[in-house]
Amino acid sequence: AQSVSQHNHHVILSEAASLELGCNYSYGGTVNLFWYVQYPGQHLQLLLKYFSGDPLVKGIKGFEAEFIKSKFSFNLRKPSVQWSDTAEYFCAVNVGLTGGGNKLTFGTGTQLKVEL
């Protein structure tokens, strides 16, 4: 079974600092990759996703992520964070479109706090 690892559990940054959150997955076949964000008191929202094509994907709110197949990684980045980016970020994997269906396997999440 696939698994997803997020090594940073808590990250504290000052406004305007750059952000990179790590995500590694374990599965040798075709994967679909996602980053979700959960703002305080709100439901999960999709930030960005990768299915195929350009490994550098851009999402909402200035976020981007790069799929590096050789490293089994899909790290999330933002050049300059804002206080409003304070939230919990989840990386998720969907194994293929047929065998795995739409089942998502989530990482443990990274709590980001941006200080003014």
Place this chain on the structure above:
Amino acid sequence: GAVVSQHPSRVICKSGTSVKIECRSLDFQATTMFWYRQFPKQSLMLMATSNEGSKATYEQGVEKDKFLINHASLTLSTLTVTSAHPEDSSFYICSAGGKETQYFGPGTRLLVL
């Protein structure tokens, strides 16, 4: 984006009672919905896949008789926690969508006393 709602948003119940949680897709039809459970400071764990008009598919370790799922229409799936106990206290989240994007409900906080 598509909207998924859950009701109730939070519920407190006594040990031994059953609790029903509803998940609705408000502006689209969903033949498949998913139920997750999230413990404090932990990730979402998939409990089961709810299939419209057929039996749910449960993940390993999830008791199907404990967590009853009914997906009677294309816009509604229900999760019933039967004979709830304090260890069932958790945050339950549903999702629905297509093969590329899942839309998540706001979650239901269950506290069993």
